[in-house]
Amino acid sequence: MRLPTRWPILGVICLAQFAVVLDNTVLNVAIPSLTRDLDATTADVQWIVNAYSLVQAGLLLAAGSAADRYGRKRLLLVGLAVFGAGSLAAGLAQSTGQLTAARAGMGVGGALLLTTTLAVVVQIFDAGERPRAIGVWGAVNALGFAAGPPIGGLLLAHFWWGALFLVNLPVVLLGFVAVRLLVPESKAPGAGPPDLLGVLLSTLGMAAVVLAITAVPEHGWDAGRVLLPAAGGVLLLGSFACWEHRVPHPMLDLHFFRNRRFVGAVVGVVLITFGSAGVLFLLTQQLQFVRGYSPLAAGLHLAPFALTVVVLNFAGVSARVLRRLGQPLAIAFGMGLLAGGFVIVALLASGGYGLLLPGLVLMGAGCAFANPAIVEAVMSAIPQDKAGAGAGIDGTMAEVGNSLGVAVLGAVLNARFTALLPAAAAGAASLPAARAAAPTAWDRTAVTDAFAAGITTSQLVGAAAVLAGGCLAALLLRRAERREPGT
DSSP states (O other): OOOTTHHHHHHHHHHHHHHHHHTTTGGGGGHHHHHHHSOOOHHHHHHHHHHHHHHHHHHHHHHHHHHHHHOHHHHHHHHHHHHHHHHHHHHTOOSHHHHHHHHHHHHHHHHHHHHHHHHHHHHHSOTTTHHHHHHHHHHHHHHHHHHHHHHHHHHHTTSOTTHHHHTHHHHHHHHHHHHHHHOOOOOOTTOOSOOHHHHHHHHHHHHHHHHHHHHHHHHOTTSHHHHHHHHHHHHHHHHHHHHHHHSSSOSSOGGGGGOHHHHHHHHHHHHHHHHHHHHHHHHHHIIIIISOOOHHHHHHHTHHHHHHHHHHHHTTHHHHHHHHHHHHHHHHHHHHHHHHHHHHHHHHGGGOHHHHHHHHHHHHHHHHHHHHHHHHHHHHTSOGGGHHHHHHHHHHHHHHHHHHHHHHHHHHHHHHHHHHOOGGGTTOSSHHHHHHHOOSHHHHHHHHHHHHHHHHHHHHHHHHHHHHHHHHHHHHHHHHHHHSTTO
């Protein structure tokens, strides 16, 4: 029997989810204000911005396992409380240290919310309605990611930077009350004792790997600040895998990775987030550095991407496409559209916004069709009583894909940009530095052209990665379907 309150519950869950995802990008527009009001250095700002995502990425696996073990409703309430407390502390912070610590606390709450919201969706919707519900959940993710800069810009136009965090408090209070009243409790039976060593190894290992990846654009692949955390993270994750094979009640069942359906879906998660995060990162820079838009204007010009995702999912179009095509073809079709949008953006964006707009809409349609199919493939490949663990894996792979997309495509951009710089600006490490070093107007134009060419090359690399990922994920899923009985 279907739960009568399932759709109101989804609305509450999505509201909390929106706040969590929004905080990944909303702070970017406040960097000048933070630098001025808190006397923050560049390193301080990096830690303030990255503390949230690093802690969140490190804890996703542990949070998903804890939700299965101790109860998804209970952990959803804990996540809301921790996220709200962190938001309050961040809004009232008086120093960079206090703000960094508060952001880390928000990351703890965010990890709990990201995993428990998806796990609850899987529990309260049956197989017939689940694709549409997951589509709505994914659409809110896209909306939150894209809405960060414009919402941040609007708040900063009327309030101080602390309002970016205090605005979360009404959402948290409403969500807490609604979850207490509406959401049923569920957890995995016979979960056994907590795997504390597994939690420690996975948290530290994932945080170290993501820290290394995020340091690549600034320091390069061969820098000590990249190699040391990368090596430490790989060592810790290897130790985590060995431990999970030995422990009687593992935090993460590694047998999931023997399932071709699961592996195919995970490949899709990593590569669709790789391309989306990387290309949007590049496009934001193109709009601001090449076209001279403000952060708010750049965010508003990117809005059609997120709006397309929202409209197609809320209208149920994505769910109908998934039912008609099946998971493999829906993923291939969606990621093909996404890659096509990247190509349009890469080759035609310089011709004006009228040419950029179709690319953004195509990108949004691709995400709208591929994302729900990928998440559904991940969650359907594992037992339903392990929904929290599945959500943790999905979130972790998305974080890895996001970080890799920015790092790899950012590195391609930098390599192409520096190779095309005019002699007068050779050796400059950034576009502002190269423009400052250029002695003439012709040289400054050449610098801007070199940057635009680097962005185009990087976006085409992202398109190729997404297209290849869609084909590979679809192939693995199709082969898995053929091996399953009755298919």
